[in-house]
Amino acid sequence: MAAASSSNNINYITAVFGFGDSTIDAGNNNYLATDTRSDHPPYGVDFPFHIPTGRFSNGKLPIDFIVSSLALKESLPPYLDPRLTDEDLLTGASFGSAGSGLDPLTAQSSNVLNISTQLDLFDRALRRIKGLVGDRRASFIVENALFFFSIGSNDLLFNFYDSPARTSEFTISGYQDYLLQNLEAAIQRLYNRGGRRFVVTSLSPIGCLPLEVTLFSNTSQRMCVQQQNNDSIAYNVKLQLLASRLETQVLQGSKVAYYNVYNPMEDFIYNPNKVILLSGFKQTLKGCCGTGLVEVGSTCNVTTPICSDRSEYVFWDAVHPSLKTYRYLAEVAILTVISHVLGH
Incomplete structure (x- = not known):
């Protein structure tokens, strides 16, 4: 296993390849026949040149800050962008698709790229890389690349909470196990x-997404849905154990980092003025777009008013964090998981 062990001697990351949902989709859905898209204002209002790129944010995603910190490129391009060159692929691309999940049913309901199709596209990308630089260099790039997964929330939202498509087949714990089996595969x-080198991203406190608060708060006071948060915690415990088992017992010579976004998101929501964060968040359970209660995707559009100070909002729309939140979450990854996969 010389190839497996040699990566531990390389103290840098050659490329970043992203897989998952809207938290890592840099615009692939722009090129799909789907309604799950954000290639319109006010999305992208804080992206360079104020361009709506298809990212579900007012600006960049965590993966964009991560690739920039690694000096690979300013932001991670979507693989389906026809302007993407073979040279671009040498330092990575995003195969993520907003609305996707680890359960094939999740992507099917939105007509987006399921995880298997995302991996098929990576195989296609790898052939392009080999065609440009040859097998040996391509193997070096892949061996020392970072494979970044950010996925899982939609499975629970689409198939358990908001639409119970899987509740007759699985208990919540059984469904989590099913999702994690698909992630392991x-x-x-x-x-x-x-x-x-792999990174697996935890679930955030799903019960604190503004949309879930709107749908499931039983009182006039907006509150996080504690059972959904408990489910997220339970899933994250299993995910952390999976990452450890894969690294130590299954995938010889690998590094598998668990990326904890739950705790910082919980801090933003419950302790927005915690001194260590200096966050300045004032609105924690509403999005900046529209009423902040339900707007996301097509309902957050050019006719929708947005908040006057985006830096005060944890969430940009009713589901997705704001640029400010994402920037902090990226810093967490840079300080924790990057050092882990590099063996520091």
């Missing part, structure tokens, strides 16, 4: 392609 597939 995806990571194994990339390992078989030569990948050795």
